[in-house]
Amino acid sequence: xxxxxxxxxxxxxxxxxxxxxxxxxxxxxxxxFDIMATYQTEGRVIAVQYKIPKAKKxxxxxxxx
Numbered sequence: 618x619x620x621x622x623x624x625x626x627x628x629x630x631x632x633x634x635x636x637x638x639x640x641x642x643x644x645x646x647x648x649x650f651d652i653m654a655t656y657q658t659e660g661r662v663i664a665v666q667y668k669i670p671k672a673k674k675x676x677x678x679x680x681x682x
Contacts, residue, residue, distance in 0.1 A: 619664075620681040628671055632681050635664040639680060647680075649673060 618636040625631045631653065634640060640662075643650050649670060656664040669677045 622669075622677055622681045625668070630669040630671060630674060630677055632667045632669055632677055633664060634667075634681060640665050642680070643667065647673070647676070650677075 618634070618639075620632070620634045620636060620639065622630055622632045632650075643665075650673070651668045652665055653668045654666040655662050656666075
């Protein structure tokens with residue numbers, strides 16, 4: 618699975634994942650992670666990109682490693 622985290626500005630990080638388990642965990646436990654984009658093939662979601670506050674930097678890096 619492909620997971621990445623990077624800085625987009627002084628207040629936010631961006632994260633990308635194709636891992637279904639991580640997507641479910643974020644939906645359940647991290648409501649402050651906003652969806653920036655969803656990537657689909659034939660109507661199925663294959664990846665999601667999130668916008669994450671810098672205050673949650675540590676949680677993001679641990680979740681997406």
